[in-house]
Amino acid sequence: GAVVSQHPSRVICKSGTSVKIECRSLDFQATTMFWYRQFPKQSLMLMATSNEGSKATYEQGVEKDKFLINHASLTLSTLTVTSAHPEDSSFYICSAGTSGAYEQYFGPGTRLTVT
Amino acid sequence: AQSVAQPEDQVNVAEGNPLTVKCTYSVSGNPYLFWYVQYPNRGLQFLLKYITGDNLVKGSYGFEAEFNKSQTSFHLKKPSALVSDSALYFCAVRDTGGGNKLTFGTGTQLKVEL
Numbered sequence: 001g002a003v004v005s006q007h008p009s010r011v012i013c014k015s016g017t018s019v020k021i022e023c024r025s026l027d028f029q030a031t032t033m034f035w036y037r038q039f040p041k042q043s044l045m046l047m048a049t050s051n052e053g054s055k056a057t058y059e060q061g062v063e064k065d066k067f068l069i070n071h072a073s074l075t076l077s078t079l080t081v082t083s084a085h086p087e088d089s090s091f092y093i094c095s096a097g098t099s100g101a102y103e104q105y106f107g108p109g110t111r112l113t114v115t
Numbered sequence: 116a117q118s119v120a121q122p123e124d125q126v127n128v129a130e131g132n133p134l135t136v137k138c139t140y141s142v143s144g145n146p147y148l149f150w151y152v153q154y155p156n157r158g159l160q161f162l163l164k165y166i167t168g169d170n171l172v173k174g175s176y177g178f179e180a181e182f183n184k185s186q187t188s189f190h191l192k193k194p195s196a197l198v199s200d201s202a203l204y205f206c207a208v209r210d211t212g213g214g215n216k217l218t219f220g221t222g223t224q225l226k227v228e229l
Contacts, residue, residue, distance in 0.1 A: 006158070032215060043205065043221045044159075093158050097215055102147050102166055104217060106158035 003027050004096050006107035013084055013114055021079045021110045023094030029074035030096035034104060035067075038091045050077055084114040117142040117210050121220035128196045128227055136191040136223045138206030147209040148189040149217065150180055152202045159205065165189060176200070196227045 003026040013019050023033060032051050036044040048064075050056035050071035058064045066088075068080040077096075081088055091111055095104035118141045128134045140146055147166055151159040163174025165182040173179045180191045189206060206220040 004158075034216075041222075043219045046216060049216065091156075095159075102209070103149055103161050103164050105161065106151070108158040109156065111156065 002101075002105040004030075004094065004105045004107040006094055006110050008110060009108060010111045011113070013112070015085055015114055016083055018080055018082045019084055019112060021081075021092055021094075021112075023077045023079070023096070023107050025075045025096045025105070028096075028098055028105075030077075031074065031099050032097040033071055033077040034095045034097070035069060035077075035079050036093045036095065038093060038109075040091075044093060047079075081112065084112070086114045088112065089114045117146075117208050117218045119206050119208050119218055119220035121204075121206055121223045123223050124221075125224040125226065128225070130198050130227050130229050131195050134193050134196040134200070134225065134227070136204050136206075136225060138189045138191065138220060139187050140189060140206070140208040141187065142208055142210045144210055146189075148180075148182060149207040149209070150174065150178070150189075150191050151205045151207065153205065153222075154202050162191070162204075196225075198227050198229060201225055201227045 005024045007022045035047045038044050047062045048056040048058045050069050052071050052074050056069035071077040091109050093109040095106045097104045120139045149164045150162040153159050163172050165172050170182045178193050203222050205222050207217040
């Protein structure tokens with residue numbers, strides 16, 4: 001149980017284009033979803049927290065107009081990187097939490113490369 | 116503000132020997148503490164958590180951790196390491212005072228050698 005999927009697992013896009021990453025909770029309803037960014041050999045940096053049906057709460061320093069988050073249902077959240085630039089290249093990981101559990105369940109991550 | 120420190124970037128241990136990965140934390144209230152493991156190019160897998168109760172918690176794959184309130188520590192341990200335990204380990208804390216955000220440490224690379 002508590003499986004979270006991400007799609008795509010890997011994406012390469014050209015500078016200036018937008019990329020959408022999907023995060024799904026497969027066997028539970030996620031009241032809250034989190035989006036992280038991880039640079040090589042570094043820790044996870046929380047980008048934003050989203051609750052189903054509400055606007056996402058962004059961490060300080062994260063551009064909300066660049067990283068659009070939509071949490072349309074209890075099983076799906078999307079992160080859209082708009083007008084991507086090479087410095088946006090990173091490993092993006094989502095996680096999901098449910099009201100009955102203390103821990104978060106993580107997706108496998110998406111490797112974004114912007115050329 | 117809550118924080119987590121993992122003082123060792125890397126820990127090397129021989130297979131069959133006990134391993135310890137260190138973690139200390141800082142929160143304003145009582146902590147919820149977690150350990151996660153990450154294999155290359157993968158997301159994080161949950162290992163174990165401390166919420167309340169017994170200070171020694173047991174988790175997946177034979178790992179355990181001991182909550183020490185006076186030392187504000189939550190070290191991860193395993194009695195006998197396996198080569199397959201080689202991975203990146205993250206300690207995380209969540210403040211029970213409110214909110215559900217996790218704060219992660221910088222990670223410790225565990226290398227288990229034959």
